[in-house]
Amino acid sequence: MQKSIWKQNDDWKARYTKLYSAHRVFSLVPQQSEKDDQCRISFMSNDATPYASLLMRMRATRRDTTIYGDDVKTPPDITTLMSAQSDLHESCVNYVRTDDLGGTETQLLDMVRRKSREVEEAQDKTLDLPQDDVSDDPSSEACVHGLSMRMTERSVSRSRMSRISTKRDMDIPSILAFETPIVPAPAPLVIPGFQKVTPTQNEDLPRWSIRRSICPVCSQKWRDKSSINNVKSSGLKRNSSAEFPSVIAPARLRASITMAYVPRPVVAAVDESAGGSRAMRNTSAAWQLTRARRFRVPRPQTPSPEAIAPPSSTAPMARKDLDSRVNNLKHTLKGSVRYLTSKQLVFSEFGKPSKVLKLQECKLPDLGPKDVLVRMLAAPVNPADINTIQGKYPVKLKLPCVPGNEGVGIVEKIGSEVKKFSLGNKVILTMPAQGTWRNLAVFSSFALTLVPDALGVPEAATLAVNPCTSFRLLNDFIPVRGEKVVVIQNGANSSCGQNIIQLCRAWGVPTINIVRNRPEINDLKKYLLSLGATHVLTEEEITTTPIFKNKEIERPSLGLNCVGGKSSSLIAKHLKHSGCMVTYGGMSRNPVTIPTAAFIFKNLRSQGFWMTAWNKKASNSIARDEMFSEIIRLMLQNKLKAPTHQMIKFDNYLEAIRSIRNLMSKQLMYSEFGDPLQVVKITESEVPDLGSQDVLVRMLAAPINPADINTIQGKYPVKLELPCIPGNEGVGIIEKVGDYVSGFKPGNKVIVTKPVQGTWRNIGTFSPSALKVVPDDIGLVEAATLTVNPCTAYRLLTDFQPVQKNNLVVIQNGANSACGQCVIQICKAWDVRNINIVRDRPHIDELKNHLYSLGATHVLTEEELRSTKIFKDKLIDKPMLALNCVGGKSSLEMLRHLNHSGSMVTYGGMSREPVTIPTSAFIFKNLAFFGFWMTAWNEMASSTAKEEMMSHLIQLISEKKLRAPVHKLVKFDNYQEAISETLTTKGFQGCKYVLDFRKNCCLPALPTIPGDEGVGEVVEVGKLVCRLKLGDRVVLSSRLLGSWRYYGVYNEKQIHFISKNLPLPEAAMLSIAPCMAYRLLNDFRKVQHGETIIQNAANSACGQSVIQLCRARGINTFNIVASHCGYEAVKAYLLDLGATAVFTLEEAEELTAFDTSLARPVLALNCLGGRYEDVMLKLLERNGVIVYYGCGYDLPLTKQFLRCDAQFHKFHLHEWECRASCLERDVMYKAITQEMVQGKFRAPVYQAVELKDYVYAFKNTQHCEAFTTMNYVFDFTI
Structure with missing residues (x-):
């Protein structure tokens, strides 16, 4: 006899309600009772229609909740809290009605348990489920109306993920280490009649207990288990009716609850108005599925009224009223959406990793039946990953994509059909292109392999690539285990090479290992x-080793090549007959070289191997499992160690990428000889790995010489391997040095001293023997052109005739060439008289005047040389040394004027005509004729002679006795212009074209008028000028316009209108120092009132501007200046300007802590570098910002390792002006001029001089950067 489960009452109330909608998250907490700490919920209305309870997925936590079964000791706080997996196809909407709520919670629960037992005893239509469907596993399925229902944990709360992750050792070094994020609390949704609350976080998940329950629709037994304890899953709250699952929920809601989708429910409708017998029928509410895939759900059966009808019933409720209530509920469920997200690196296009990689937070996909949710612990950064991001790896990817091919993590959740994993397992990724650079991910179970917990994180993270590659190389081609086989390999110090050595030792296989020579070779061998x-x-050593001849070891049968080039031929040479060589890498980027005889007479076999291709073969699944088992066993036995590694936080991913060959070089290259304009192309390629004996140099400038053009044309006697980068000389800054390099350090300015090094590129690696450190005060073009023409001139004047010692006369043609100008300047420095021959041209007087200014004694054209009387009139002695770079008639005319026993040296042939020498010159004048080639001298000369020559030349440059030739700086991208000009006759008339690799090439073309800022009044305007009129006062707002003149014509966009109330000194110095200071304080960090900044060169114009702007904004300034005789006066002046503190460099270096009245600086402004930079980094606040500007702009950022927490930036005002809008400029000028007019900002200390006194201003300004506060202003009103 079935008992009624319903109780009639005029005041129908439901005790608790929990409603959730698809992908909506909200929290409802019952209103607080005044009597006790228990929470109560009042319904929104007293309508007779009962409220619905849905089976939903939840994210709720609770701290150590009691399992509620038959013995309920603590009353629950929430009556209905149901959850289900996201692939729950359909659910029931049930009605819960209780007695009047006047009793206590304990009485209510006792009544519910009693009612449940009565129903269970009276139920005679129970149909037991098959035994397979009843399991202790909470994910087992049960049949409800023919629908598939899984009471399993679909959504794992993030607090639980955090708890699982922290159980692992996250401090073990790895490449990318993932941190568990703190999940923010969800925003609550307020429903009338309910109290608003925000759930807490990081609580334990509830336990749950399921008792035998009966479906009220089909009367089938749902589950027959007394309790399922210790299951980390979402809880179901026990209903007041015994026909529903008896699952106890947590006492308090702790986290958000998320639905994967809303199923189509079966709605039981009841109408109380009729008062007759109660009838129940099934209706369907069309609730939209939000899951990506839809399911075909069988139509639920209509139950018999006798199975569930109460003693008294009423007429059925109208369908439209039910639909109206369902729509009202759906409208109520609107709220903020909350998903489980993953922090991951993503690239949407191929390119430079540092530019295309973005750190994003993305929604995780739904967990499929064969998927596994994994929280990643560590993932390495391999060169193959970088090549993949750059699009150079032969793997087709669908963009956007998450990089990463291997890694280790912890299983957080498993799909319903996954049997081989359980929660908390440690797993590794064994299939490529899975995307491991993320902290949380859903993977297919087929891509994962279980590893023991005892296996370390570094070993597990790096297991899938190098150890597996080594294992396959030793097993798939020539089996080495159990056989008397010897293995030879190159690249033995690589990660894979080290694994091969360890595997061979474990298997008893001898190995011969080839490495490149280096200074510390003995340590590497050990x-x-x-x-x-x-x-x-x-x-x-391998070419001359006697180990095979002395029978110390058998010849190898298996050769493993990862280098290529010459090294691969060495392996093939020493392999025994019928041996095999396997190539799995190409570090040298040279093709594999195998002699033909090795294939024909030794029957060698050569194959290739790629681990990615092997993994894709489905037939290798069993072999893969065996391989991992063997490798893991060796690792646990400490016979196979992880490679050398470094742990890098996930947020600092750029640091890991930079260390893995992410540098790209922009370079000129030609693959065939021919016309330079046709064959030379600009390309971009990856910079090779920095070797232990290499130096990484960022080039600043490189000239284009006629020899470079001849080399590209194939006319120069130099053997080159094509493709080739042209360029024989240049200057650059060292970015990084190899481990075994001495005498060089990052930041050194160096020149390239050996030919054919390929200097026409912005960055590259060079051998230390091809570089020489030069002083920083040497000019850019002087350093870039030092190694060819000045060195050639020096050797011509010292190696053939003792011109300096005996005060001999020198005659040369091609005097206007770069080398000819160097000869003139060296002769002047040595007091050697010289006669200079040039070809006639229209503006010959200008050329002569220029050569005379360099130090020429006489300058003659070729025609004037034939009729000159300087020798007859004894104006100068006949020359003993003739320098010929033209040939033809010009050389013949020179040797006619040579003195007896003189010498003529030919070092060029610009006319492309042969040198013609009369026989009488040899016989009667005893003349000697020589040739000279700087390249040959460099190859044969001793290092002492080279060092002596360079020292003399650098000294001459430092003393301003040797200047750069007439030149023009050309941006690197405009290389065709420089090549074209050098090809024409213009290139041989004294102008040297220099490629400028600097990012902000803002140097003018010579000749030019200097001056970047100034103030003046408009005296004439063009017809189209609309913003200015006659008499307006304006300042120059653009660079390189030439302000050192009385009158100038400028474009309207290049000037800015200012008020006449602004004093002239402030206006004259407005465009650079104040604007620089304004941008430094605004663009990099928002410095708040009361915070501190630190700067060096505080007494400079920009430094004084920074002090005054900071004083106006209430910002403290910590100022460092150089110590000199006028330091006390400088300090007093800066304090008067508004400086908070002023220290010398030595005083700042001694500081270990700040005074309590002055906080540590959050912004550092560096324009000097060196020790000034070091002390600023030491005193900078944690997570501060340092900006390089001025002289510090070109400094390499090599000290980032000192402050990994700080941000490093570079600023150049010209770059900002190029991209700034007119509005941005106007806002800046208005802000600065307003403070100047109000007297809050005054011009730096200055002295007005007339334009004619420019020499005086130059002499006093030359060395004043850090040692004086004086600025000189040309006053045109004097």
Whole structure:
């Protein structure tokens, strides 16, 4: 006899309600009772129609909740809290009605348990489920109306994920280490009649207990288990009716609740108005599925009224009223959407990793039945990953994409059909292109492999690539285990090479290991021998080793090549007959070289191997499992160690990328000889790995010489391997040095001293023997052109005739060439008289005057030389040394004027005509004729002679006795212009074209008028000028306009109108120092009132501007200046301007802590570098910002490792002006001029001089950057 489960009452109330909608998150907490701490909920209305309870997925936590079963000791706080997996196809909407709520919670629950037992005892239509469907596993399925229902944990709360992750050792070094984020609390949704509350976080998930329950629709037994304890899953709250699942929910809601989708429910409708027998029928509410895939759901059966009808019933409720209530509920469920998200690196296009990689937070996809949710612990950054991002790896990817091919993580959630994993398992990724650079991800179970918890994080993270590659190389081509086989390999110090050594040692296989020679080769050999290597030889030693002749070891049968080039031929040479060489890499970027005889007479076999291709073969699944088992066993036995690694936080991913060959070089290259304008192309390629004996140099400038053009044309006697980068000389800044490089350090300015090094590129690696450090005070063009023409001139004047010692006369043609100008200047420095021959041209007087200014004694054209009387009139002695770079008639005319026993040296042939020498010159005048080539001299000369020559030339440059030739700086992208001009006759008339690789090439073309800022009045306007009129006062707002003149014509966009109330000194110095200071304080960090900034060169114009702007904004300034005789006066002046504190460099270096009245600086402004930069980094606040400007702009950012928390920036005012809008400029000028007019900002200390006294201003300004406060202003009103 079935008992009624319904109780009639005029005042129908439901005790608790929980409603959720698709992808909506909200929290409802019952109103607080005044009597006790228990929470109560009042319904929104007293309508007779009962409210619905839905089976929903939840994210709720609770701290150590009691399991509620038959013995309920603590009353729950929420009556209905149901959850289900996202692939729940359909659910029931049930009605819960209780007695009057006047009793206590304990009485209510006792009544519910009693009612439940009565129903269970009276139920005679129970149909037991098949035994397979009843399991202790909470994910087991049960049949409800033919629908698939899984009471399993679909959504894992983030607090639980955090708890699982922290159980692991996250401090073990790895490449990318993922941190568990703190999940923000969800925003609450307020419903009338309910109290608003924000759930807390990081609480334990509730337990749950399921008792035998009966479906009220089809009367089937749902589950027959007394309790399922210790299941970390969402809880279901026990209903007041015994026909529903008896699942106890947590006492308090702790986290957000999310629905994967809303199923189509079966709605039981009841109408109380009729008063007759109660009838129940099934209706369907069309609730939209929000899941990506839809399910075909069988139509639920209509239950018999006798199975569930109460003693008294009423007429059925109208369908439209039910639909109206459902729509009202759906409208109520609107709220903020909350998903489980993953922090991951994503690239949407191929390119430079530092530019295309973006750190994003993305929604995780729904967990499929065969998927696994994994929280990543660590993932390495391999060169293959970088090549993939750059689009150079032969793997087709669908963009956007998450990079990463291997890694290790912890299983957070598993799909319903996954059997081989459980929660908390440690797993690794074994299939490529899975995207491991993220902290949380959904992977297919087929891409994962279970590893023991005892396996370290670094070993597990790097297991899938190098150890597996080594394993396959030793097993798939020539089996080495159990056989008397010897293995030879190159690149033995690589990660894969080290794994090969360790595997061979574990299997008892001898190995011969080839490495490149280096200074600390003995230490490397000891390390590899400690890993288990049998022999370790350099590439030079392997060619002469007697180990095979002396029978110390058998010839190898298996050769493993990852280098290519010459190294691969060494392996092929020493392989035994019928041996095999496997190529799996190409570090040298040279093709594999194997002699033909090795294939024909030794029957060698050469194959390739790629781990990615092997993994894609489905037939290798069993072999893959066996391979991982063997490798893991060796790792646990400490026979296979992880490679050297470094742990880098996930947020600092750029640091890991920079260390893995992400530098790209922009370079000129030609692949065939021919017309330079046709064959030379600009390309971009990756900079090779920095070797232990290499130096990474960022080029600043490189000239284009006639020899470079001849080399590209194939006319120069130099053997080159094409493709080739042209360029024989240049200057740059060292970015990084190899481990075994001495004498060089980052930041050094260096010149390239050896030819054919390829200097026409913005960055590249060079051998230390091809570089020389030069002083920083040497000019850019002087340094870039130092190694060819000045050196050639020096050797011509010292190696053939003792011109300096005996005060001999020198005659030369091509005197206007770069080398000819150097000869003139060196002769002047040595007091050597010289005669200079040039070809006639229209403006010959200008050329003569220029050569005379360099130090020429006589300048003659070729025609004037034939009729000159300077020798007859004894104006000068006949020359003993003739320097010929033209040939033809010009050389013949020179040797006629040579003195007896003189010498003529030919070092060029611009006319492309042969040198003609009369026979009498040899016989009767005893003349000697020589040739000279600087390249040959460099190859044969001793290092002492080279060093002596460079020292003399650098000294001459430092003393301003040797200047750069007439030149023009050309931006690197405009290289065709420079090549074209050098190809024409213009290139041989004294103008040297220099490629400028600097990012902000803002130097003018010579000749030019200097001056970047100034103030004046408009005296004439063009017809189209609309913003200015006659008499307006204006300042120059653009660079390189030439302000050192009385009158100038400018474009309206290049000037800015200012008030006449602004004093002239402030206006004259407005465009640079104040604007620089304004931008430094606004663009990099918003410095608040009361915070501190630190700067060096505080006594400069920009430094004084910074002090005054900071004083106006209430910002403290910590100022560093150089110590000199006038320091006390400088300090007093800066304090008067508004400086908070002024220290010398030495005083700042001694500081260890700040005074309590002055906070640590949050912004550092660096324009000097060196020790000034070091002390600023030491005193800078944590997470501060340092900006390089002025002289510090060109400094390499090599000290970032000192302050990994700080942000490093560079600023150049010209760059800002190029991209700034007119509105931005106007706002800046208005803000600065307003403070100047109000007297809050005054001009730096200055002295007005007349334009004619420019020499006086130059002499006093030359060395004043950090040692004086004086600025000189040309006053045109004097």
